[in-house]
Amino acid sequence: KAGVTQTPRYLIKTRGQQVTLSCSPISGHRSVSWYQQTPGQGLQFLFEYFSETQRNKGNFPGRFSGRQFSNSRSEMNVSTLELGDSALYLCASSLDRVGSPLHFGNGTRLTVT
């Protein structure tokens, strides 16, 4: 079974620009979550989507948004990029069952200059 696929692996953007990251979950997984990983901060929860609906949202500004398509693929968008948005963005999929583990992709490394 193919794992979680994230594209692109690396991105370099300039302050003020916007960016879209893509995530394809494991087949059969309908829940997709996004996390931001920065040194010293660990992983911070951004949001979770299930059946094309945002089910949970973390404490991030409205510049961070996402969506999920009918095939469970998800995109995350960050508008008006700031230097502090530089991070590794991880996507994870899981079964919609309490206690199911998250299965992560390799992440997208975003650098904002």
Place this chain on the structure above:
Amino acid sequence: AQTVTQSQPEMSVQEAETVTLSCTYDTSENNYYLFWYKQPPSRQMILVIRQEAYKQQNATENRFSVNFQKAAKSFSLKISDSQLGDTAMYFCAYGHTGNQFYFGTGTSLTVIP
């Protein structure tokens, strides 16, 4: 709010020796799940072990085992017979309902040959 604390930013262990990584968490819930994830330099977050809070028996996966102390809200990971491939960041995570996980800030483990 749930918090997860890993108080050891860095650790090292000799190859073939045993090492224990610490994790504490805070929650008012009774039923929840705890996880240890490993993140090697390749960035892929890999599930190491999972523990259900309502099970008293400590989880074991080959060389990896946990010491789960529910009353103390402690969840440590023991790695036996350490191997060079165990060198990675290790994250402790807490999950309750839904797929919003809370992660610690990680412990960087180096296995010394």
